[in-house]
Amino acid sequence: MDFALIGFGVSNRSVLNFLMEKKMGNIFVSEKNSLSDEDKSFFLKHGIDFEENGNTERVLKSDLIIYSPSVRPDDPLIEMAVKEKRAIGEIEFAWRYILKNSKVVAITGSNGKTTTVSLTDHILKISNIPHFTGGNIGRAASDRRDEPISLLEISSFQLMGTDTFVPDIGAVLNISPNHLDWHKSFEEYVDSKMKLAMSKTFVYNADSMIPNVNGMRISRISGDIVIDDNGFKIGKTYFSLDKTKLRGIHNVYNAAFATFIAELLGSSEDQIMKGLETFIPLEHRQEVFAKIDGVTYVNDSKSTTSESTLKALENFKNPIVIICGRPKEKDYSNLAKGLKERSKSVILMGEMIPVIEPLLNGTRYFKVSSMEEAVTMAKKIAEDGDFVLLSPAATSFDMFKNYEERGREFKRIVYGKVNE
Numbered sequence: 001m002d003f004a005l006i007g008f009g010v011s012n013r014s015v016l017n018f019l020m021e022k023k024m025g026n027i028f029v030s031e032k033n034s035l036s037d038e039d040k041s042f043f044l045k046h047g048i049d050f051e052e053n054g055n056t057e058r059v060l061k062s063d064l065i066i067y068s069p070s071v072r073p074d075d076p077l078i079e080m081a082v083k084e085k086r087a088i089g090e091i092e093f094a095w096r097y098i099l100k101n102s103k104v105v106a107i108t109g110s111n112g113k114t115t116t117v118s119l120t121d122h123i124l125k126i127s128n129i130p131h132f133t134g135g136n137i138g139r140a141a142s143d144r145r146d147e148p149i150s151l152l153e154i155s156s157f158q159l160m161g162t163d164t165f166v167p168d169i170g171a172v173l174n175i176s177p178n179h180l181d182w183h184k185s186f187e188e189y190v191d192s193k194m195k196l197a198m199s200k201t202f203v204y205n206a207d208s209m210i211p212n213v214n215g216m217r218i219s220r221i222s223g224d225i226v227i228d229d230n231g232f233k234i235g236k237t238y239f240s241l242d243k244t245k246l247r248g249i250h251n252v253y254n255a256a257f258a259t260f261i262a263e264l265l266g267s268s269e270d271q272i273m274k275g276l277e278t279f280i281p282l283e284h285r286q287e288v289f290a291k292i293d294g295v296t297y298v299n300d301s302k303s304t305t306s307e308s309t310l311k312a313l314e315n316f317k318n319p320i321v322i323i324c325g326r327p328k329e330k331d332y333s334n335l336a337k338g339l340k341e342r343s344k345s346v347i348l349m350g351e352m353i354p355v356i357e358p359l360l361n362g363t364r365y366f367k368v369s370s371m372e373e374a375v376t377m378a379k380k381i382a383e384d385g386d387f388v389l390l391s392p393a394a395t396s397f398d399m400f401k402n403y404e405e406r407g408r409e410f411k412r413i414v415y416g417k418v419n420e
Helices: 010-021 037-046 057-061 079-083 090-097 113-126 156-160 186-198 249-264 269-278 306-315 333-342 350-359 371-381 403-417
Strands: 002-006 026-030 049-051 064-067 087-089 103-108 132-135 149-153 169-172 201-205 216-219 225-227 231-234 237-240 287-292 295-299 320-324 345-349 365-368 387-390
Touching: 002 010, 002 057, 010 026, 010 090, 026 057, 037 049, 064 090, 079 087, 087 090, 090 156, 103 113, 103 186, 103 249, 113 132, 113 149, 113 249, 113 269, 156 186, 169 186, 169 249, 186 201, 201 249, 216 249, 225 249, 231 249, 237 249, 237 269, 249 269, 249 306, 287 403, 295 403, 306 320, 306 333, 320 333, 320 350, 320 371, 333 350, 345 350, 345 371, 350 365, 365 371, 371 387, 371 403, 387 403
Parallel strands: 002 026, 002 064, 026 049, 064 087, 103 149, 103 169, 132 149, 169 201, 201 216, 216 225, 295 387, 320 345, 320 387, 345 365
Antiparallel strands: 225 231, 231 237, 287 295
């Protein structure tokens, strides 16, 4: 059997390793950018055909094409092959060839995916339940081998490349406008997420803009799992988050999802509480990291959408907010409204300036050209008891490689101000 891999990133590297390990057939790699000398040497050594600096119709000669998550299924090169079931995404490949003999858990959502998957992973480790964790976090799904449980974070891009993927447990944490620079419409984005509604057990956030479907509901009001500001109730058991480091209503939802899934996988209530109480929240996600001269600094660099920034504004009273980065949404009017109602001041930076400045009528704001200037300005206007919140509402790609680099630069500069 002949296989073609379009794109040679993290996911298709794992597919290549599996194909070689199982000796499944001939492999052709097609990369639209340049390949490294190391990769090309590896291909030549192992008799793997390849092309670089463009994808050509050579891929169509293969029996099965596996395309990277960044490739749309309606790409003109492979659109017909997708319709013929000859072109699939990496998650679909893993489902067909690697995941079938494990219990598969798939978690998606516009916000909170990584925290929820990481928390579930932590609880399962506390419970000594063998499992694989990967997907859109850490290792690709195709790295899984013999683990009896596969816990996967799944993005909308990855779900677009699936066809027969039906997990044992599927979860949609929330839905809000996101990645509309890649998806053709919000409806397409929602449809990709809602593929998980076909899971054998489906759980979803009934308080989010999720279509009316059958499944377990998590809600403040009338869910099967009812939450409040401090915890949640599953069946007759109330799980309080008072002794945990999980703060904010968004983390109550995340913890409720993780707890419900861990229970289904065999964790006891005691093991779950131990997991909740020992979990360290992830960096760059409403991370309170410093208090200097009475001012608290919060790194929320992972917030790359209006919705996630608005959630952060709910958790910190009248913060000084740093908005920055490259826009990926068409309409920021709701964000501007939230900033006007819930922030003390706004600091604008990067490509977000011309997009959101016209919407900030009546809001106190400042414009800066670097993270150094942003922190300097925040320190200048902040008073005892204030919060300075980096919650960009946009991608990092105008100034930084990724949100991690942006968040760490913010923290580095803040820590540097201590000695000034």
